[in-house]
Amino acid sequence: MIFHNTQLENGLQIIAELNPHAHSVAIGYFVRTGARDEVMPVSGVSHFLEHMAFKGNEKYSADDVNRIFDEIGANYNASTSEEITLYYGSFLPEYIGTAMELLSTLIYPTLRQDDFDIEKKVILEEIGMYDDLHSFTAYEKVMQAHFQGHPLGQSILGSVQSITDLTSEQMRAYHAKQYMAGNITLAIAGNADWDQILELVHQFCDVWPAGSTDRPTDEAKPTPGAQIITEKPIQQQHIMQLAPAPAAKDPLRLAAELLSVIIGDDSNSRMFWTLVDPGLAESAELGFNEYDGSGTWLTYLCSDPELTQSNLKLIQQIYNEVNTNSITQEELDRAKNKIASRLVLRSERPMGRLSSLGGNWVYRQEYVSVEDDLKLLNGVTLDAIRELLKKYPLGHSTTAAVGPMANVIVD
The missing domain is CATH 3.30.830.10 (Metalloenzyme, LuxS/M16 peptidase-like)
Structure with a gap:
């Protein structure tokens, strides 16, 4: 390259x-x-x-x-x-x-x-x-x-x-x-x-007009709250919750990506084995989104309305356990392998490299090769995960619910 x-x-x-x-x-x-x-x-x-x-x-x-x-x-x-x-x-x-x-x-x-x-x-x-x-x-x-x-x-x-x-x-x-x-x-x-x-x-x-525009990037300070949208004809309840997470320039963003895979990936994560595999929910995921100056943990739950409250409690139990005791080295190593595989497989096509190449430059003005990505990924330690959880614990500060339930209790 x-x-x-x-x-x-x-x-x-x-x-x-x-x-x-x-x-x-x-x-x-x-x-x-x-x-x-x-x-x-x-x-x-x-x-x-x-x-x-x-x-x-x-x-x-x-x-x-x-x-x-x-x-x-x-x-x-x-x-x-x-x-x-x-x-x-x-x-x-x-x-x-x-x-x-x-x-x-x-x-x-x-x-x-x-x-x-x-x-x-x-x-x-x-x-x-x-x-x-x-x-x-x-x-x-x-x-x-x-x-x-x-x-x-x-x-x-x-x-x-x-x-x-x-x-x-x-x-x-x-x-x-x-x-x-x-x-x-x-x-x-x-x-x-x-x-x-x-x-x-x-x-x-060459003929394009010169100049640029400023963008304020102050970190958001969300006020906790919930929005309930009742849709009687549908059969499932959709819940989305957000909480603050690292921003695009925060060094902890790689730890956050790894943690989201460990806790809420769509396969072999804690949420998958606790909720999806037993048939309690169609989807139960945790995602990490980074922006200019802010970031979010995004929790998504889709399940039978009658199981929504108990499923939310199970998710919160997972979050409480991780916030208190962090994760294991085995979980971290497995997540590193999973993300490394995705990085390498995607990089084998120029189209797969384009998003990472452009995103790193737009957000951080830096070039990160596949080899650099792998080194940064492998450099994330349990101490970094603990630092991340101390600064940005898993949980929710905002909830939106769409489905037949007239009320969703968010503890």
């Missing part, structure tokens, strides 16, 4: 992990903008812009963009989170010039009014579709409650009202502010030539 990085005069950062033995190349534009960077009148605009990107520009229509991506056999898409909008594709190395031009087109689309009006209907349909997904509703509600008054509590999709009221002028103003070159990182992984990459970047990106 050969790592390169540089920065254009306008602020665009370019990083590349090149592997001449790979059979493909993956490219991603990581735009440091998402739901947390919006104000309420334009809630959902980042995700809306992701859709509008594929409508093309003066040179390429929406049909052109999708047709040409298909012609070169690319695997391409985009995603929006609370903090990053990502435009990416993977393809054969001989098509890097075409792919770079199309992906660069996505960053500065024309944002035509006709396209805006059509896509607004698509976004509203998408909001309706996700409203029917009860686990998603629980996630939206628990994020809003946990991060009340903090930008991370803002919805990625927005609301029917905010999208209905959004104008194309508001979208263009948001795009002009957030899509400056200094807010963007271009990441490349796989089989490519660095000199060719630079030539293409200068060709397509």
Whole structure:
């Protein structure tokens, strides 16, 4: 692997992990903008812009963009989170010039009014579709409650009202502010030539406007609370709970990732053997999410409503035991092996490396190779786990419940 990085005069950062033995190349534009960077009148605009990107520009229509991506056999898409909008594709190395031009087109689309009006209907349909997904509703509600008054509590999709009221002028103003070159990182992984990459970047990106926007990253201080949403027609109860956890730049984040696997992975974790394997719950998981300045433990439970209260008590018993007595060396070693395997298997494809490559740079301005990842992972000790639990104990400060139960008791 050969790592390169540089920065254009306008602020665009370019990083590349090149592997001449790979059979493909993956490219991603990581735009440091998402739901947390919006104000309420334009809630959902980042995700809306992701859709509008594929409508093309003066040179390429929406049909052109999708047709040409298909012609070169690319695997391409985009995603929006609370903090990053990502435009990416993977393809054969001989098509890097075409792919770079199309992906660069996505960053500065024309944002035509006709396209805006059509896509607004698509976004509203998408909001309706996700409203029917009860686990998603629980996630939206628990994020809003946990991060009340903090930008991370803002919805990625927005609301029917905010999208209905959004104008194309508001979208263009948001795009002009957030899509400056200094807010963007271009990441490349796989089989490519660095000199060719630079030539293409200068060709397509030199004209992008310079500048960047600030993002407040104060750690959230959640107020404990619960939201109960009663949905009588459904058969299962969905519970989501959040508690503070390490932020993206906190060295304890690796310990948190390991602990989440030990306690709440979807196989061979404490929660799996206590709740899922005996048939007490369909799902019982603990996840760790890191953000700029904040982080969360996310507990998810899906079970028969009649078992919800007893299942929540079992989860809390697990958390109390771990908070008091930590974990065993055997559990830590097993989790290290599990995560190491996932890291290595994912890294064997350029597309699998792209997310890690870009994420590390956007959040921490650092390059971490697979070998570095494995060393950092193996360096996590039981002392680090104990330090983590002292600072960020497992538990819940916020709960959202969706299902037939009119009341959920959270101890």
